[in-house]
Amino acid sequence: MSVESVIAHEVEAGSTPHYSLLALTRPDFIMLNFIVLLYGSYTMLFSLYTYLQIQHHERKHYYQSAVVVLYILATAALVLTILSYDQENLLWFSRMVPSINPSSLEVNLLTYEYLQVAEAAIYVVANTIADALLLYRCYIVWGARKYIIIVPSLICIVNTVLALVALGAVVRALQSQTGNSEIDHAIKNFSPGNIGFPLPKSASIILLLFLAINLFTNIMLTGLIAGRIWWISKETRQSLGEVEDSKRRTSLNSVVKLILESGSLYPVALAFGLGLNATNTVNAVEPILTVIVGMAATLIMVMTDLDLSIHISTDQSHWQQILEPDGMESDRTALSSSYELQPNNQTRDVGSEEYRSPGWGIIQNKPRYSTRESNKVHKQQITRLRLEPQSDWLGANAGWG
Template structure:
């Protein structure tokens, strides 16, 4: 067996293993978020939206994960003695229906995640439409490329790592990563600027909730963006580890919005009124402080 083929199989195994662990965490987060949303006093339509959105993402991830695991089980166990062994099976079955189904589920989850991030960016920037114009155009481009990749990957003997399917795939991942870099930068800049503006007024707990490190990591999808950069780098070079990185990146496409939904369910996510509420608190505290000073000096 060639070293490249062995490295690819190893990457598939490692990617599936890591993704399965993350999948378990996502199931827990979704269940806990659903419990909090059911018990909250938020408007019913809003609660149902986040429960349904998170459930749909979990379903898509389940399909993608089952596809990867089924592919590995067939390659390494059921048909390992076929002519050419696992390497030949890997090359001949990348366009099998279950693989295409899994790829379609993965890309659909990614599209939904990017859509949610675009909406969150819009909210965090105070519903300023001009801020999201460029990211929205990139989002439409990445969506188009992902659909083309899925269609091309369904062609018999097609390979998402080579040929036309790979070119569509690289374009999709590049546009998605570019979109995530821009949106992550916009959200991070916004939260840091607000943090700098109110850091002398708000308590440490308030700053931690809305503009702290955890808030920035969750709201901006920074881990997902960094992993996407690693994935596009390995994908373009065509190295075997791209398989593992791509599988893990696909799970992060569902983990990221689940963390945002958890913040929404916990009542600490940014909303349309968060900035105005913080600003009013700042003005109120500043006014109270000034009044106290005047009284003490009287």
């Protein structure tokens, strides 16, 4: 008779009276239900995103592909979590059935642990994709200045490599446990967060640091992006004045708000997961983080497309240039707050065909400033309010996470 059959028989016979109560109150069961709930919300969000993308045929596919891959990874993480929970149940309640030989649970224990490693590996891959998107957006918003993302990129790369090395060490340790005399002891002492195997302590520390470093880099990159756009708003206000710039400034502030709202989702989840992981409250936090990192990347796109929280009167395509990596390579322009200001006595007409731009509303296809003489020699006036044509372009969106 299989282990599953023995446990089912004992439950039906009333030998484990608290089985149902324990199953419903265990932290891992609560976490599983929360993951399923989040995944359902994520599925609806992803469906809406798919519908919105169908309405925008001109967009490039590389960001769309990344969002699809993140959803697939989240789905795989959910499936592995359910399978892992099933194996955990067998191990957990086998202790209540004296007739079960612990040696017969060796396969279940090892299967459970390999599933845990697979969940962590999926999360590392999903986080890498999200980091790449976030780094690219930061690179774009900062005018394609490579030095801005050098340090964050190195941190993300080293962090990811160390996490993969740690997972490899865990796999090797598990392989060495096959047929080990400590299996019986490990099964008898099985508990969430403690498998009983002498796995490398360094691996556990590295995986914990992986979450902490992710939290740091996400906060840093989100701050760099929001801070840059805030600075652009400040520079625009100083250049155009309060009246002329009121609408534009409101739009930029709305973008900052959007970035902070969407960007805070993943860091908050990381902080929560870091606490659970450090205290061994649940077996693994990686599945729920995999779902959330995908949600964050998709959420900002949906909010942008629906124009939620962005109350702007200018062409929405501009915001897609900032928030979405959608085929803007041909423009060869870069977002910059360093508008060209000249201390001269003339203001050029920026409404001609030469200075036409579909975004910002700063450059309209009509004369806004006419050539005129000025007696104030020291007054800096706007000569060209346009996106600087000096760097490898630009066009990014959120990886968020």
